[in-house]
Amino acid sequence: MPGTALTGSRIREQRSQQGLRQADLALQAGISASYLNLIEHNRRRVTGDVLARLAQALGLAVDVLEAGAQGALVEDLRSAAAAADSDVELDRLEEFAGRYPGWAGLVAAQYRRGAVLERSVEALNDRMTHDPHLSATLHEVLSALSSVRATAGILAETEDLEAGQRARFQGNLQQDAERLAVSAGALVAYLDGSERPNEGTTAPQEELEAWLAVWGWHLGDVEAGNATALEAEILGLPSPGARVLARAWVGQAVRDAKALPLAAFLAALVEFGPDPALLAQRFQVGMLVVFRRLAMLPGFRFGLVVCDGSGTVTYRKPIDGFMVPRFGAACPLWPIYTALSRPMSAVSALVEMAGRVPQRFGVRAFCQVTQAGEFGGMELREAAMLIWPEAGGDATALAVGSTCRVCARGGCAARREPSILAEGV
Amino acid sequence: MGQHVLLIEDEPNIAEAIRFVLARDGWQVSVLADGALAVAEVSRLRPDLVILDLMLPGKSGLEIVAQLRAAPGTQSLPVMMLTAKGLARDRDAALAAGVSVFITKPFANADIVAQARAMVGL
Numbered sequence: 001m002p003g004t005a006l007t008g009s010r011i012r013e014q015r016s017q018q019g020l021r022q023a024d025l026a027l028q029a030g031i032s033a034s035y036l037n038l039i040e041h042n043r044r045r046v047t048g049d050v051l052a053r054l055a056q057a058l059g060l061a062v063d064v065l066e067a068g069a070q071g072a073l074v075e076d077l078r079s080a081a082a083a084a085d086s087d088v089e090l091d092r093l094e095e096f097a098g099r100y101p102g103w104a105g106l107v108a109a110q111y112r113r114g115a116v117l118e119r120s121v122e123a124l125n126d127r128m129t130h131d132p133h134l135s136a137t138l139h140e141v142l143s144a145l146s147s148v149r150a151t152a153g154i155l156a157e158t159e160d161l162e163a164g165q166r167a168r169f170q171g172n173l174q175q176d177a178e179r180l181a182v183s184a185g186a187l188v189a190y191l192d193g194s195e196r197p198n199e200g201t202t203a204p205q206e207e208l209e210a211w212l213a214v215w216g217w218h219l220g221d222v223e224a225g226n227a228t229a230l231e232a233e234i235l236g237l238p239s240p241g242a243r244v245l246a247r248a249w250v251g252q253a254v255r256d257a258k259a260l261p262l263a264a265f266l267a268a269l270v271e272f273g274p275d276p277a278l279l280a281q282r283f284q285v286g287m288l289v290v291f292r293r294l295a296m297l298p299g300f301r302f303g304l305v306v307c308d309g310s311g312t313v314t315y316r317k318p319i320d321g322f323m324v325p326r327f328g329a330a331c332p333l334w335p336i337y338t339a340l341s342r343p344m345s346a347v348s349a350l351v352e353m354a355g356r357v358p359q360r361f362g363v364r365a366f367c368q369v370t371q372a373g374e375f376g377g378m379e380l381r382e383a384a385m386l387i388w389p390e391a392g393g394d395a396t397a398l399a400v401g402s403t404c405r406v407c408a409r410g411g412c413a414a415r416r417e418p419s420i421l422a423e424g425v
Numbered sequence: 426m427g428q429h430v431l432l433i434e435d436e437p438n439i440a441e442a443i444r445f446v447l448a449r450d451g452w453q454v455s456v457l458a459d460g461a462l463a464v465a466e467v468s469r470l471r472p473d474l475v476i477l478d479l480m481l482p483g484k485s486g487l488e489i490v491a492q493l494r495a496a497p498g499t500q501s502l503p504v505m506m507l508t509a510k511g512l513a514r515d516r517d518a519a520l521a522a523g524v525s526v527f528i529t530k531p532f533a534n535a536d537i538v539a540q541a542r543a544m545v546g547l
Contacts, residue, residue: 142509150442
């Protein structure tokens with residue numbers, strides 16, 4: 001076939017040749033015009049059912065449109081060139097991939113590896129800055145050291161110190177020296193622990209999130225029902241814990257995709273809009289399945305936070321401006337916690353996230369309860385919160401933060417510890 | 426009677442040490458451990474200088490300074506901030522909030538006395 005090897009470009013070319021508008025082809029294929037636009041500009045990969053329906057609408061066999069392995073490779077190389085912002089011969093990408101597939105594959109693999117490592121560095125940096133345990137331990141060491149230094153200075157420099165005062169300061173010194181020993185020991189133990197393999201820069205959950213971010217939070221192989229193709233990628237994750245989480249996530253994503261096939265889900269979205277309740281009723285599935293599918297949808301910018309019954313965040317898909325803490329508990333005012341306390345009730349809210357420039361978001365939260373084992377056995381709660389940017393007009397927004405330690409909102413009744421930040425003060 | 430300093434510090438041994446060295450230097454020293462009461466105590470005691478920690482129970486040091494700077498009677502009150510957080514951005518945040526002098530823990534007693542004197546023009 002003449003022209004580019006990329007699937008999206010082939011679709012665009014065929015559509016133009018047939019004189020079809022994007023909206024016409026999108027309608028026939030049961031997807032939104034905006035999604036087709038992303039596909040045609042090669043900004044979303046298209047596989048499986050959607051590709052089949054596009055081919056059918058164009059009256060073509062799937063393999064005429066399919067880019068194949070080389071197309072995927074060219075896409076990766078194009079991404080690598082864009083990320084590097086370097087002056088490469090973009091017009092000769094396909095020639096490069098075709099003539100030197102081994103080298104081209106290596107470049108693409110290095111790019112993806114680099115992206116994972118960049119995420120790890122970001123996570124490490126974030127940990128050094130915001131890890132409450134490290135910060136608290138260092139603070140304790142420095143406080144004890146300050147006290148030791150100030151008291152020792154008095155004992156050493158004050159020649160006429162009264163006996164009672166000397167005894168008192170000596171007692172303080174003894175007390176602070178013991179405190180210093182304990183806190184320094186805790187710090188050493190913490191840092192030693194961080195050097196162990198697979199427990200270093202990132203927690204397994206962070207590795208999973210970095211891995212999903214590299215894929216753009218959307219796994220085409222899952223949509224195509226070909227999850228086994230991902231096993232090689234999963235084996236490339238650094239820690240065993242992350243590999244376990246990734247397999248569980250992929251398994252769940254496969255079940256979600258089966259319950260809500262992409263094309264049918266996109267069609268329902270056109271009909272009902274992104275209302276989780278209507279979509280759940282349409283497909284006869286649980287609300288959290290819809291939440292996950294909405295968050296993982298290509299071309300949509302929903303953030304997602306999931307927590308367990310303890311309120312611990314177990315999964316996060318970030319969205320710009322809505323800060324989800326990596327460590328420790330999140331802001332207790334988040335509607336996800338309202339939902340956690342009211343299982344099976346829909347919670348909607350307009351929230352304003354604290355920051356140098358406060359940003360507003362629409363959120364929907366829901367808590368699902370499952371029963372493990374026999375009747376009367378363990379009750380498990382899982383809550384999720386969908387997040388999207390929403391100005392909200394003149395409506396009053398619920399003022400929330402990320403987590404108390406890095407939130408500078410004054411006079412917050414829900415505050416559990418002082419903030420270390422200056423914003424908003 | 427010497428100059429009056431209000432010391433807001435929740436670490437009792439640090440507070441005791443600072444109280445001692447300043448009192449020996451001739452200062453009248455009042456000590457407070459709870460940040461939430463700080464602004465009210467400043468209004469009541471009208472000290473010549475405030476020395477406070479950044480991280481305090483009840484209200485952070487930065488919040489206290491911001492409130493003092495917003496109140497007509499304490500806009501120019503000298504404030505020395507002590508903190509175990511010595512990063513440039515912490516120092517910048519403190520100075521932006523209106524802190525006059527920023528001292529990183531662990532500090533030398535002589536520095537506290539010298540800075541305190543300089544801040545009230547002694």
